[in-house]
Amino acid sequence: MANFNGTWFHDGSKDGWERYDEFMDLMGLKEAKDSYRNASTTSKFDVKGNVWTVTHSNSTIEGEKTHVIEVGKEFADKNLDGSDIKVVLEVKNDNEVQESEQSNMEDGEWRSYKIVRQISGDSMTVTIHSKGKSMAYKMKRVK
Secondary structure, three states, X not given: OHHHOEEXXXXXXXXXXXXXXXXXXXXXXXXHHHHHHOOOEEEEEEEEOOEEEEEEEEOXXXXXXXXXXXXXXXXXXXXOOOOEEEEEEEEEEOOEEEEEEEEEOOOOOEEEEEEEEEEEOOEEEEEEEEOOEEEEEEXXXXX
């Protein structure tokens, strides 16, 4: 789990996305699609045993949001964009975690996702699954 510790960055480049348009349209997020497409994202992980402190920031939203999540227990809070979220974090191994997430998006509808984060060296592949479809992007460790 310590492999996740550090700061990870996605520069928002189109090269970093796989199946973005198709996935966002399926999820009914056509308006958000354009604003998030080129957004850079930073995620900081501080893992201490079963407690994960995760801080997210995004170039399209002012500020940052920190969540303290205990592995295997439901966590409910607001996301960086102010939407309600519920998350259960599951550690698969030292290089992979899965998040079962429910988000109440800007249209007021709850959506269920599975987010898989896999590390290989200083690269993290983030794959988001929902409704039988997925999209993925890569983050690079910067610290």
